[in-house]
Amino acid sequence: MLETVAIVAVVLAIAIAAVLILAAAKPDSFTVRRSALMQAPAERIFPLVNNFQQWASWSPWENRDPAMKRSFSGPESGKGAAYAWDGNRNVGSGRMEILDASSPSKIVIKLDFIKPFEGHNTAEFAFVPERDSSATNVIWVMQGPSPFMSKVMQVFMNFDAMIGRDFEAGLASLKKLTEK
Template identity: 75%
Template sequence: MLEVIAIIAVILAIAIAIVLILASTKPATFSIQRSAVIRAPADRIFPLVNDFRQWTKWSPWEKRDPALKRSYGGAASGTGAIYAWDGNKNIGSGRMEILDASSPSKITIKLDFFKPFEAHNTAEFTFVPEAGASATNVVWVMRGPSSFMSKVMQVFMDFDKMIGKDFEAGLASLKTLSES
């Protein structure tokens, strides 16, 4: 019996060592990016991202918690606008602040998550006119540091696919809203 326990302990130690080694090979930063061409001028799309109150119409996370608690502060929109949320386990809690809003081409957002995991990232939206300004390529990027715990999680989960799906859903909603 003692021999079986020793063998299990050695196998478990090897498995943990492999996970830790794989985690240490992950990059120190991450970047997730998705884009969509929307048949609308940038100046029609820009306000939907620049005003956090408009996010309820298109953000993929807004519908995951009907009891989501939202608060707004700072400027009504653009640089200095603040949005904080506190929701269920699917949403967690966090805060966003628009650091830069260059209408109608770019919005940079400081994105802080508090629950379920603390993280401090940057989100960026760029709006690039296409086809004579009758369409806009909207690019949504999130960048940030990868903590060691995040790297361990990345051994088992593909964050790009997981978060990328949400970005794709949000861009699709933004497209539908902007083109109607």
């Protein structure tokens, strides 16, 4: 019996060591990037991202908790506009603030997640007009540091795929909304 316990303990120690080594090898930061071509001018798309109150019409997270508490502060749109949320485990809680809004080409957002995991990231939307058409390529990027616990989670989860699915859904909704 003691021999079996020792074998299990050694196997468990090796498994834990392997996870920690794999986590240590992960990069110190992450980037998630998705884009979508929209048959609409940037001037039509930009206001829907630049005003957090408009996010309810396209954001992939807005309908995951019908009871989510939302608060807006600062100007209605542009630099200084802020949005805080507190919801169930599907949306967590956090705050976003627009740091830069260069109409109609770029929006930079400071993203602070509080629950379920603390995180401090930056999101950027770029609106790139397509040559010889009224179409716009909308590029959504989120980047931030990967603390060690995040790296451990990344051993088991693909953050790019997980967050990227939400970005793809949000861009598809934004596309549908602006191409009407």
